[in-house]
Amino acid sequence: MGVTLDLTRAPAQPVAPVKPNLCGLTRGELAAALVAAEVVRPDKVKMRAGQLWRWIHHYGVTDFAAMTDVAKETRALLAGAFSLARPEIVERQVSRDGTRKWLIRMAPGIEVETVYIPDVGRAGALCVSSQVGCTLNCTFCHTGTQALVRNLTAAEIVAQVQVARDDLGEWPSPKADRRLSNIVFMGMGEPLYNLDHVAAAIDVIADNEGISISRRRITVSTSGVAPELEALGARTQAMLAISLHATNDALREVLVPLNKKYPIAELVAGIRAYPGLSNARRVTFEYVMLKGVNDSPAEARALVQLLRGIPSKINLIPFNPWPDTVYECSEWKTIEAFAAILNRAGYASPIRTPRGRDILAACGQLKSESEKVRASARRKTAAPVET
Incomplete structure (x- = not known):
């Protein structure tokens, strides 16, 4: 008996076009999108964009049907043309200390x-990412091992x-008793290499x-993109933090290779010129404590001299170890002695309590290690069961 093979292809299923999402647009972009889609007339767009803005960003709605002061016909047009969907949450973890x-x-x-x-801050801080991966390759940071x-x-x-805010139940936007009161761009990536999008997001x-x-x-x-500091301050009026970690170029070039391009003197000059810098708007300097590397009393005194005259707060960060790192965390007594020198010189220098280590959420642990953990879990699941 002969066998005939049917090699004809099944007709391709039509793929629904992806609707533009309105949730992250600036006010100007939102108005332009409504007009371009012919959902709103140009003479009505300012009023309608303001309505949508409040529903999206004050009430946090993800369904046009919830916009009760918008006509049903308009809601139907909006739903047909646009989306309010959130991105996919692949994994959610909660630490023993409450970190999420x-x-x-x-x-x-x-x-x-x-x-x-x-x-953290007034009530709680959200650490957001500005890039997927990083180009800086800071040698003490596990996140930096992931390519951009x-x-x-x-x-x-x-x-x-x-x-x-969905997860914290903070819609509509509270005026008081917020759980999320502060935003810090301290996640994955270098924000000043993505300044246009960072500035728009802050708006x-x-x-x-x-x-x-x-x-x-x-x-x-920032790890020290000195030429962009003035633009950051002028465009965003955000508070500035500097990932410093060393007081001399030789050491900082090892810890933060970007220093080869923008050495400490250039960085400090840019900081001194930061728009709005004052005692009420101090710069935060981040200083990770590495055993036997940058934690001596001499380094503390050099730090005082380096920052003299700059309204400053210095966060001392115990190093969070990761596999194969060559660094160790300074001993607690060493960190306290370092802080005491800074305090005597008049600088607030809190020692940051590591948070979320058990879920790999501490400073420098983001993304790369969680990927390894998830991969390991998949391998264990797929492993044959011995009998």
């Missing part, structure tokens, strides 16, 4: 981690805040008719 971490998939192969830390994939868009940065987050987190409660941390 979300692995968020923005698109296929585009995943970032976002961390909420309670009892791409910049996040402003919408993807804002989405991290929206995901956190959305700080808008007083929406999420309404004050710019003075938004901090952008």
Whole structure:
């Protein structure tokens, strides 16, 4: 009996077009999208965009049907043309200390981690990412071992805040008793290599008719992209944090290779010129404590001299170890002695309590290690059962 093979292809199933998402657009982009889709007339767009803005960013709605002061016909047009969907939460973890971490998939192969830390700032801080991966290769940072994939868009940065507020139950935007009171750009990536999107995201987050987190409660941390400091201050009015970690170029070039391009003298000059710098708007310097590397009393005194005249706060960060690292965390008594020198010189120098270590959410642990853990778990699941 002969066999005939049917090699004809099944007709391809039509793929529904992806609707533009309105959730992370700036006010101007939102208005332009409504007009371009012919959902709203140009003479009505300012009023309608304001309505949508409040529903999206004050009330946190993800369904156009919930917009009760918008006509049903308009809601139907909006639903047909646009989306309000959140990105996919791949993994959610809660630490013993209350820290929460979300692995968020923005698109296929585009995943970032976002961390909420309670009892930081006025009430709690959200550590957001600005890039997928990083180019800086700081030798003490595990996150930096992951190659850069791409910049996040402003919408993807804002989405991290929206995901956190969904989980914390903080809609509509509270005026008091917030659990999420501060935003820190201290997650994956170098924010000043993505300044356009970071600035646009801050405009959305700080808008007083929406999420309404004050710019003075938004901090952008940089490893030292000195030429962009003035633009950051002028465009965002955000608080500035500097990932410093050393007081001389020779050591900082080892710890933070970016220092080869922008040495300490250039960085400090840029900091002194930061728009709005004052005792009320101090720069935060981040200093990770590495045993036998940068933790001596001499380094503490050099730090005092380096920052003289700059309104400053110095966060001392116990090093969070990771597999195969060559560094160790300084002993606690060494960190306290270092802090005492800074305190005597008049600098606030709190020792940051490591948070979320048990869920790999501490400083420098984001994304890379969680990927390894998940891969290990998959291997264990797939392993044959011995009998």
